[in-house]
Amino acid sequence: MTGPIYISNERSVIGRMSQINWSLIFLVVCLACLGLACLYSAAGGQIEPWAGRQGVRFIFCLIIMLVLAVIDLRWWYKLAWPAYFIGLGLLMFVELMGRIGMGAQRWIDLGFMQLQPSELVKIAVIMVLARYYHGTAAEDTRRLSTLILPAIVILIPTGLVLLQPNLGTAIMIVLGGAAMVFLAGAPLWLFILGIGAGAAAIPVVWMFMHDYQKRRVETFLNPENDPLGAGYNIIQSKIAIGSGGISGKGYLEGTQSRLNFLPEKHTDFIFTLWAEEWGFIGGLFLLFLFALIFIYGTWIGLRCRNNFGRFLALGLTFNFSLYVFINIAMVMGLIPVVGIPLPLISYGGSVMLAVMIAFGLIMSCSLYSDSRLSRF
């Protein structure tokens, strides 16, 4: 219950800025620029309505990221629980507003962008679990009693998000939380059991799913059934990607996206547009950039000399990769359509902000990798 025991050498803001992870920032900026190019193409070669606005948001988020990056990791340690409760509060707030009669509005309007609290909650869950496991001894992690708190921490926001209903985000919170538990050293049989139980729960989940969700799953299993209805997105997306070939149709020349065959081409289906115009080479290049970010994030986590930083960086990196996997697998018809955008590329403010906050925290982990935090 004492304060930090070991204090690393204090550095000025400028000093900290110089030690920031500029190569990670470079990767993030590269991806964002690529995203803006896609949005420019999605609008038929125009700045309006997407690329310009997204560019402004990105600069705003970039500044936030830099500010967060130079804040001492010990602050994030202290702020984990407050962030979690604020996140839950906002989640309940939008839920109540939605109930009271403002329609299906699950976001808070900030004027220049809309904020979805569920995106911030994903980060807060990882912060809280990182803090929790920071203070848990290795032999304790194998005990089932240590799983009680993580389970509660994960399930409360998951339940709230499911009520919205937002299946995609709920899955992400559960998977992100499970990864933390896994990293902490929970017994492997637990996960095997979990997967088994999940498979057994499918019929139950099916009963509780909304019609549109059931339709998505059915469509996923057999998209050609209903080519103009629910299967339309997947078929058109596959045609667009496939017709891109090895080298693509060329920038601003994607006929499928251009002819408006592709709905949501600027949000969830933006990877389709990219793959159509840039082909297999462009698609692999994008996957390569994402891979570099995963590796970088993992490396930062492993290099960290305190447990909190390790868990935080690894957890947030995993969370980022979930967006990428779910989105790209979805548009290529590998998994059912769930509304998860491609981070840094898709149009939208909430995910952009959440991802950039996460990168800010990862960079803070990197900057303070030598800090030592007290166990309790």
Added chain:
Amino acid sequence: MSILVNDDAKNARILTRRAFFIAGMQLGILGILGGRLGWLQISQGGLYKTLSDRNRINVKILPPPRGEILDRMGIPLATSTQNFRVQIIPEQTDDIEASLRRLQKHIDLEDSVIRKVLEQAKRSPKFAPIDIKEALDWQDVATVEVNLPNLPGLSTEMGEIRNYPFGPATSHLIGYVGSVSKAELTDDPLLKLPGFRIGKAGLEKSMDTPMRGQAGSAEVEVNVVGREIRELKRNPPRPGQKLRLSIDAHLQLQAHERLMKERSASVVVMDAHTGAVYALASCPGYDTNAFARGLSPQEWNALLNDPTVPLTNKAVAGQYPPASTFKMITALAGLRTGKINAARRVTCTGHYDFGNARFHCWKPEGHGSVNVIEALVVSCDTYFYDLATEIGIEAIAETARMMGLGKKLGFELEEERPGLVPDKNWKKSTLGQSWALGETIVASIGQGYTLATPLQLAVMTARLVNGGKAVRPHLIAAQGDKIYNAPEWPSLKINPAHLALIKEGMDRVVNEPGGTAYGARMTEPGLSMGGKTGTAQVRRITREQRAAGVKNQDLPWHHRHHALFVGYAPMDNPRYVCATVVEHGVGGAAAAAPLARDVLAVTLKVDPAQQQGSVQNLLQPLSSSPGTGQEQKKGPAT
């Protein structure tokens, strides 16, 4: 401590191992995604390429037919007809220019058009069709259709063109349609259709939305050359609403023909009781059909630089000093304040001295002793100078506003301008100066700051002769199947004796020897009218000109006075009011009064107000009983 360190080390080992596991899994998933991408794009690439090229499902926007505009009797003033156009879709041909050159062999096509199309093709997306030529005749359509296999990228499309049977006679009233500009784009998908036209002026503009209708859509399967294979789903467009106006086409045409004798003039004929506008014309007009087709830059510049401003609807947007037509307002203001009565007399010596300024009456030798009626009849300025100094500008301004001046009347044309009724507050807030008493004197005869449009003058006249009802003008008699009946206009609560005095003065202006418009009286038996002349100074008459006796008609055209006349007919129980302004027509009596007489004479003969019943019947849906038609016949026609 050592346990902790061991613990830490153990923890770290597990974490590192599992972190590597997760990282490996991440790269593995990325590998799967890359593999899937390769499968779709390389192994299946050919298949999907044909799928993307061969049969595309395209959503087509179906434009609705634009609503027609009819006159009160159902005579069309603006119609839409189908026409054929030939288009090119750049992505369906390898060489746009070659296709166009080949087309040139079949139909008449200028080189400049080809250049324009090539220019446009560079700027617009490759899949968007570009119009090459519109309004093809049957011969051309057939030739193009037959030769389509040799004309890659080309296709014929059915479109719509707007016709204005009355051309310049209804140009300002109806307006015209034109291509959608960038600033006019809204969410309506119709506006993005190539060749789609929207209202740019007149009723076409102000009633654009209801007349436009709502887009329909069709899902069609198209093949590689864009040819439709079959229609999958159809959502028909909702046609635009039809407008029926209060305008009488016959009267409008005759009024326009009469106006054409002047260089630049406008006229409004309105029902004094209902506010229905029967004719509204401004000269010169312009060829609205040419606008619907598209103007050349030369034609456009000629219209813009014409000193008679053909593009302006002078009947609602021309703002003129009302001059002596304003004297009824000053007289009524005096009567309403109770400071004057019919017996009050003023001696006119040809000028009126106020302080050390001298204000001239139009008649240098003076009118002698006049009362309010005589002052109107001979249009004596001095009487009103004297009256104005007694009642002040606020009383005059208040009456002017009550009679419909100084504010927009909520007319259906967006071009409508508000005019100006000056008072102390107005001058303070816009010019930052306090009001000078000399300005009251100038305002009393409708000069100085005061401005009014012909439409406002018609409304003012109507309110003077209809028993003091606050009538407002309107043009639309029916929109879609909704019929607009004029409301029972509220009374302005003016003492009928005051209105009677003023009307007697206006009756005598036209019908008494010595009245300023006696020369323009109606001589045909059975026809009669009353009214008031006005002559508005465009430039101040200098002392030298006054001394030298320079005649106004000898000045350059744009320095000459405007000629105004407001009139009503018949003289007893007036039904119609008419206001006209002949720009630089020198004198109200000489130029404006004869014009108003001619137009009012036609109005009396056509007698549109008596057709009210039959119009109502025409507008009735076929299912309604004849009884309701009968009732409505009695209604508004008094």
